[in-house]
Amino acid sequence: MENLSSLWESTGLYNFSGPQAFMMLVGFLLLFLAIKKGFEPLLLLPMGFGAILSNIPVAGIAEEGGILYYLYFGIESGVFPLLIFMGVGAMTDFGPLLANPKTLLLGAAAQFGIFSTLLGALALNLIPGMEFSFKDAAAIAIIGGADGPTAIYVASKLSPELLGAIAVAAYSYMALVPLIQQPIMRALTTEEERKIEMQQLRVVSQTEKIIFPLMLLTLCAVLLPSAAPLVGMFCLGNLMNSCGVVERLSKTSQNELINIVTIFLGLSVGSKLSADHFLKTETLGILALGAIAFCIGTACGVLMAKVMNKFSSTPINPLIGAAGVSAVPMAARVANKVGLESNPHNFLLMHAMGPNVAGVIGSAVAAGILLSLVK
Amino acid sequence: MENLSSLWESTGLYNFSGPQAFMMLVGFLLLFLAIKKGFEPLLLLPMGFGAILSNIPVAGIAEEGGILYYLYFGIESGVFPLLIFMGVGAMTDFGPLLANPKTLLLGAAAQFGIFSTLLGALALNLIPGMEFSFKDAAAIAIIGGADGPTAIYVASKLSPELLGAIAVAAYSYMALVPLIQQPIMRALTTEEERKIEMQQLRVVSQTEKIIFPLMLLTLCAVLLPSAAPLVGMFCLGNLMNSCGVVERLSKTSQNELINIVTIFLGLSVGSKLSADHFLKTETLGILALGAIAFCIGTACGVLMAKVMNKFSSTPINPLIGAAGVSAVPMAARVANKVGLESNPHNFLLMHAMGPNVAGVIGSAVAAGILLSLVK
Amino acid sequence: MENLSSLWESTGLYNFSGPQAFMMLVGFLLLFLAIKKGFEPLLLLPMGFGAILSNIPVAGIAEEGGILYYLYFGIESGVFPLLIFMGVGAMTDFGPLLANPKTLLLGAAAQFGIFSTLLGALALNLIPGMEFSFKDAAAIAIIGGADGPTAIYVASKLSPELLGAIAVAAYSYMALVPLIQQPIMRALTTEEERKIEMQQLRVVSQTEKIIFPLMLLTLCAVLLPSAAPLVGMFCLGNLMNSCGVVERLSKTSQNELINIVTIFLGLSVGSKLSADHFLKTETLGILALGAIAFCIGTACGVLMAKVMNKFSSTPINPLIGAAGVSAVPMAARVANKVGLESNPHNFLLMHAMGPNVAGVIGSAVAAGILLSLVK
Amino acid sequence: MTEMMTAGIELMFIGMGIVFAFLALLIVMINIMTAIIQRFFPEEPITATVPTSALTSHTDVGTIAAISAAVHKYRNKHK
Amino acid sequence: MTEMMTAGIELMFIGMGIVFAFLALLIVMINIMTAIIQRFFPEEPITATVPTSALTSHTDVGTIAAISAAVHKYRNKHK
Amino acid sequence: MTEMMTAGIELMFIGMGIVFAFLALLIVMINIMTAIIQRFFPEEPITATVPTSALTSHTDVGTIAAISAAVHKYRNKHK
Numbered sequence A, B, C: 001m002e003n004l005s006s007l008w009e010s011t012g013l014y015n016f017s018g019p020q021a022f023m024m025l026v027g028f029l030l031l032f033l034a035i036k037k038g039f040e041p042l043l044l045l046p047m048g049f050g051a052i053l054s055n056i057p058v059a060g061i062a063e064e065g066g067i068l069y070y071l072y073f074g075i076e077s078g079v080f081p082l083l084i085f086m087g088v089g090a091m092t093d094f095g096p097l098l099a100n101p102k103t104l105l106l107g108a109a110a111q112f113g114i115f116s117t118l119l120g121a122l123a124l125n126l127i128p129g130m131e132f133s134f135k136d137a138a139a140i141a142i143i144g145g146a147d148g149p150t151a152i153y154v155a156s157k158l159s160p161e162l163l164g165a166i167a168v169a170a171y172s173y174m175a176l177v178p179l180i181q182q183p184i185m186r187a188l189t190t191e192e193e194r195k196i197e198m199q200q201l202r203v204v205s206q207t208e209k210i211i212f213p214l215m216l217l218t219l220c221a222v223l224l225p226s227a228a229p230l231v232g233m234f235c236l237g238n239l240m241n242s243c244g245v246v247e248r249l250s251k252t253s254q255n256e257l258i259n260i261v262t263i264f265l266g267l268s269v270g271s272k273l274s275a276d277h278f279l280k281t282e283t284l285g286i287l288a289l290g291a292i293a294f295c296i297g298t299a300c301g302v303l304m305a306k307v308m309n310k311f312s313s314t315p316i317n318p319l320i321g322a323a324g325v326s327a328v329p330m331a332a333r334v335a336n337k338v339g340l341e342s343n344p345h346n347f348l349l350m351h352a353m354g355p356n357v358a359g360v361i362g363s364a365v366a367a368g369i370l371l372s373l374v375k
Numbered sequence D, E, F: 001m002t003e004m005m006t007a008g009i010e011l012m013f014i015g016m017g018i019v020f021a022f023l024a025l026l027i028v029m030i031n032i033m034t035a036i037i038q039r040f041f042p043e044e045p046i047t048a049t050v051p052t053s054a055l056t057s058h059t060d061v062g063t064i065a066a067i068s069a070a071v072h073k074y075r076n077k078h079k
């Protein structure tokens, strides 16, 4: 009967701690958001499942010898987020940006969401129970970049313990972009501004699309090498797609490879949703800061667009500024939708894709700055 | 001429040992079974090839620095069998089981094949030349689960030296299911019983299919966490498929990912078919026990179905009990075939799929019990 | 302002060394050759990109902790080139070779390119500034095999520091095969010889195609086990394709798996194009020797074919001898093209595929000899 | 030796007991789940979101073909 | 230096010798194999070997299930 | 604490400055690139660059082989 009692002592029931049970509920909540609400399901589903698996007592799935322990090495080494970034690069069309390069400034402005959040995180230290180091603050700030792989890459380098909370915040708010952005966009623009029609974009030649990623990479290598891993893998994916001579590599990086890595990445990020890392007052701070970061980024993008519209020879609809936060392609779609409400003949989608991919570049640049200056 | 003699000393001919040559023949036999007899070729072909490669003298393909040495880490860490289990989960439809949940008992009964084989292995210690530790016995017993990835996972944890023989036995007998099961099924049932028609299964809603894997995982986490890695990855795959929102992940896990891992898994398992591990009296014991395990599992399933038919309000054809051993979907097809012989209008296939997937759950549960109690 | 100066000190501009900048230019040159000239783009594009990434100062992408550092392990362990070889094996049809087995001798003759280059490399030691060890010489010689994965595999075992230069040379000359081979083929054959029509090849049965890779592997295991990793993985891929029972594994190895590994392999080889390894006088020697190796291999193949034509009962067009260097399928196409110029009704392509795949076997055998005798 | 056999027999009983208990509990849970879902979340218009996996969608093609073939045959026979 | 060259020349002869010996032996083996196969296992109808396995066979399950369901339904209707 | 805030504010200004500088420089570079390309390399017929490689070209081999076989057959017939 010794066996029976040792069996009882090996049950989850005997070993469950309250926090573990709570974290499993968080995992189920993420699954619910992913499946029923359609919140970024490609990442939140494996992430939620990883949270459940890693909080099962006794099983040790996220401890040495468990599968999530081994998979996590793909994040620790930076390989997983960089491969995802390569796949995203292969899916990205720089055409709209090249046709209207000044929209890059909108992508720059929206990064104020990152740096203001950094200040906010440092300020939260005033509240008792919150304690963020400078590195933590920088890792939290990157949520404002509204770009999943960038956030995971930076957090894994600067503040691995906060990785789970940061990834959850980043992907949740990316899924909430329509809810978060619309009121801000409406509040900051007049009906007249929202009606502004933009000139049709010129056709961009294949040569330009081939040269651009190489130019971007060169600029990055020369001026901001700490952003080179992110920017480099993004440009590699983009070049594989635009050059047209390695179609089979481009397709694989956009499909099977990114799918496999997405499953592994989601599971491993979820394994950082353990009770001792997530159930802290700090997590509430991170969630709050993330929401604020998205709001500030959106606002800055819209305001920048208003300023540019004043000085530009061709009209600029301020709504496309909101797409500068990245969150490709949701933010661009929101701009399109809000624009259509004011002027049913005004299709802003392609115009908003410019600032949208500019936002990706902008947040990779900001990530490079954080990685190089925060030590 | 020093070179010539050193070359001669580096030939296989000079270095071949009898056992190595014999194991290469075993490898060729596996290839023959896979290619000409159609025995589980997806696994036996790479496994047989791995056996050949790892027994080539001098080359050291399965030794440190060789490719099979590195690939084997995927088994040692449990990652390969768990990823295969995830893919199998994504291919599994729990519909028939949910429509007729009491067939779970058939999947439970068939696990007696596992535990009786455990006793058998211990009893074999009486025969001189056989020496099985308790762990070895448990690893051999899992062959009775008739489930490839489960057998490999458990054997890699409890008795890595027997892994090769266990995997060969498990997959060979799975391929032989039609031959093994039919006489037992006929012997234990009457013509009348085989003619029993079952009620058509109700349609199962998508919500049920989404909730079920989560419920199964929760139950497993609460009661038998040691089974959680296996059950968890299986449920992840199943959920990815049934939820409908991550189609690209589900497809990749069912196709490219499982294919890649199958090649690697087969090769690495084959690398355990080395002369010193396989050419022992014990291997004959393992092969004999494996066959007995399948027979006992089948018999218990059928007998359980006969008992249930006595007490059930709706009729149960005892043939579907044989499907409780897993070996998806061959065992279910055998039940269907034997049933059709007695009653050409009686299609048992979908009814047998219930106990069939129940057998997968049952053997994962049994694996958890072995992993948690055998130390 | 301390931050500003530390930022300046972290720019690439501040840290660039001349050699690094030069190597980035080499990377761009490889991209240009791949994209604009169509030189083996599947490998030269990721390789060129890897060269750029690994020479970005500060970023440390190829140093410990960087993504290229981790990916390089796939080359160090031999896993990447062997997986590529498996995929190539799955794409290879041994039919033309089996229909006309004596063309194997053409593949043998062309390997003189390898062994004469070995001598050449040793002779180059006479030139001041060049210093090749015996291992280096053997690694350089394998360029003459005109087979990418074989060259990378051998170089990674014998002379990892030269890997970058050797891979660049091998792939560049493979892309240049039409330019290199045509003048040699014309110079060594008469118009009459080029007009020779060959008998149509018999149909080869599936059984022969299944037995052949197994026979080849066995012969290799018995006589030259050091070639077994290369030959074995090649035969595995070929068997998976020809046996017809594991179609899903065969397709995955020919598509997604080889694509993923090609991206990783290219990037990691590129990471060996660092300034300190590549910018040496030796590199010029390697490039020169590579070109010579291709020329000698081509010439020997053609001459061997002329000799065989003298003694053979059926006519042999000497042009197909040039295909013996491997460089599948470019070399075979060149033979076809040159043949058509002399006799517009003479289609040599399928006849040249025999020596072409014979060249792959031949260089794998030669690789085995080098790996076993050079220490 | 006999000690190991005793332990083996004990494990056999415990093991089969747990397997049965676990799967029996699962039956109860499934029945509860089905009851709840059928009462509170009755059959949604399912065909909106249908799981399509590479393998199962091949089946659909096969399925429709099979149905059509089977029905066709049956009808011909019973004319 | 000269020592290395000597070793290189030796390796060249040995190497080419082995390459030719190996491939020549392969020719002989191929000819034997072809002779045996053509005599004892003449050209089978190639499409004979069909893959059957856990992974590939899900389709079949669906197909048979569909037939069974269809026939069942049809029979009920035409009773 | 205040020290950290000061550092944070400094980082904010430097960071936004660099982001703007970098992307503004990129605008200039794009304009230069576009000007150069439109003047010196005007819109080529895009389909020009065709992949040629060991991996993708097996099909081509088959194609050419098929053509070759077909032509061969044709010639034989019409001799």
Ligand code: NA
Pocket (backbone or CB within 6 Å): A144, A145, A146, A147, A324, A325, A326, A327, A359, A360, A362, A363, A364
């Ligand atoms: Na952004």
Ligand code: NA
Pocket (backbone or CB within 6 Å): B144, B145, B146, B147, B324, B325, B326, B327, B359, B360, B362, B363, B364
């Ligand atoms: Na089972």
Ligand code: NA
Pocket (backbone or CB within 6 Å): C144, C145, C146, C147, C324, C325, C326, C327, C359, C360, C362, C363, C364
């Ligand atoms: Na060759």
